[in-house]
Amino acid sequence: MVPELGHFALILALCVAIVQATVPLAGTVWRVPGWIALARPAASAQMLFLVLAFGALVWSFIANDFSVAYVAQNSNSALPLEYRISAVWGGHEGSLLLWGLILGGWTFAVAMFSRRLPDDMVARVIAVMGLISIGFLLFMLLTSNPFDRLVPPAPDGRDLNPLLQDFGLIVHPPMLYMGYVGFSVAFAFAIAALIEGRLDATWARWSRPWTIVAWVFMTFGIALGSWWAYYELGWGGWWFWDPVENASFMPWLIGTALIHSLAVSEKRNTFKNWTVLLAIFAFSLSLLGTFLVRSGVLTSVHAFASDPARGIFILAFLLLVIGGSLALFAWRAPAVKSTGHFQLVARETAMLSGNVLLVVAMGAVLLGTLYPLILDAFALGKISVGPPYFNAVFVPLMAPLLLILGVGPHMRWKQDDAATLLRRYRFVLLVSVVAGILLPLVAYGTVTPGVGLGVALACWVVGGSVVDLGRRVRTSRGLRGVPRSYWGMTTAHAGLAVVVVGVTLTSAYSTESDVRMAPGESLEMAGYTFHFDSVDQVAGPNYDASFGHFRITAADGSQVARLNPEKRIYRVQTMPMTEAGIDGGLFRDLFIAMGEPLGDGAWAVRIYHKPFIAWLWLGAILMGCGGLLAASDRRYRLAVKSAQAATVGPVATAES
């Protein structure tokens, strides 16, 4: 009964979405206030039905209703409750429903938090989001219904993939989807502005906080995924350039370019077409990412062919969204004039260069991700594109970006003076170069050009911010006079520098040992001694584990940590899983994973010393917090009022 109610709620959500997408939009064309006013209630109703549908699926999982095919495929009666709930988004159908629910949530938020925006603008934005929702709900109902029944019902479920039975996987997908779907708000604002033919500073100002918040979710989502890969996959890596990772990284890169371009559009009334294009691409890549991961096309192009209905729907939907919005862009964009002028040495130039580098980096990642699929689809041979390719093309693009980042944000709009800048920043430049060479040399005794460059660029970015902050404090009224958005920018950029230090040092100075160890034996590495004490057999709720006991001591004999790596066998899928034991720290992680038993009580053991790896996630947290600071700047709340005054009448496109 409950699954049928969920199914019905999904159908009702589709009906509401159709109303939400058409009536308010028609209302703005024919100027019918009643139709325009329908946008907000429609958004609320759609949210309600999606919550009901999602709740029905959650209920089916909690109640172990194995007559629902999706539940039988992804759950088991022995699965602990928290994983039964997170199993809701453990597969294709459920994650689509989560996507739909989050889209409903963002639409609802737009309806709630835009009371001070002009009604027809909000109506257009909500209508565009309704259009997207129609696509997703149709896809679910026609090809991927999570409520399909299984006749006869399964006696028990096939269990959730053990890899997903983990805290990280409870949090990672919703976080990432909040980011993916959040870009739909920026997309909807851009499309709404194109439909209206009004692209001005107020449009940029309205979409900025939404875009930044979506970007923050995405940043946290990607960082969580990377962290999860590090501790759960069991071989100590944190980024594999896997297509699934690239799928989330590409919209993030474009989203990063977008929040910067939006800033220029708002403050300087220029780059407007570029900003709209970025908003379209950020969301298109989010869609592409969702489908790449969910359609199975990454495993093999032939998986696509094995289920043609899904494949064709996905292609048609992508084509419609991307093609439709680009056609609208091509129609409207020529009329948009940017009025802001600037000289070669100006903050605009720096922002534009950074944007170009981010977009090119995304293009390279896209090329590497899709190239093997395209070759395979045209029967031109099977190739693999992996980390050697991506590192070779990505790293050289990031170095100039960081170089720009040290000084670009601190340049003046319109025009600045190269000689003044050089005078102001030459000390930081000198210190950075010296630090890049000396710091690794002092800490590790060796330095390579790559390490030196990474550390120097990180120092340069932070140093540049410090110099500028000092100038601001002196010229404005102390620290209080510095606006929150400025703190946000500085924090986020410092976060990137922290990530760079983490990536550089952990890549260069990690030490690793794959050894055969028996209980009672010990191994010395990187100044620590790893003692293997014993192994117990432990039974978990749905797995059996070999539970290792390790002790780590420092050179002076004092105990550093006790770690318990596990080797689990999950009963239903009889799948072995490695649970690493990790002693985390600010400057190094110690990592132990147990491999196979080698007979006579001995085990294959992998031990890592990973310096500065925590900085990767610390930096990402800083970047996210920076975004939150910037989005909560009071000017966005004040700006809404004054913006309304400026939009009483439609501003001619040619002037804006």
Add this chain to the structure above:
Amino acid sequence: MIHRLFPGLMLALLLGFATMGWAAIESFEFDSPEQEARFKQLSGELRCLVCQNQSIGDSNAELAQDLRREVFEMIKEGQSDAEIVDFLVARYGDFVLYRPPVNYTTALLWAGPFLLIAIGLFFMIRFIRTRVATTDGVGTLSAEEQSRLDVLLQTPAKDEHT
């Protein structure tokens, strides 16, 4: 080979990422640290053919274990990296390489990023030129006058409609 490959392949396809949680850990005895470094480099750049996007160094599928042993033995026999790679490509094709070779099918892949940056720079420079050129017309004002003018020009945006 086929009878061994097949179950692994089916497993990988059925479970998707399933095989990923199963880290590859074993111990080889190398003659020198250089050999070990070469082994790590190579096993990170060779693809486990039955897994969903894992290197043979990361996977514990049977095939990956076999390939690791094979690479290990070839290194011990004193073969060069190029010889080992050539041998594996002859047997499995380019699919086994995470660093795709440069040939006519991959030309666009390797040239792509350079093309992209060239296109990006071209349009960027063209755009900046138009911006700078339009400024020249009003360049008779000093920087200070210009910024005052800007302030004045920005505020009346509201007045237009009142």
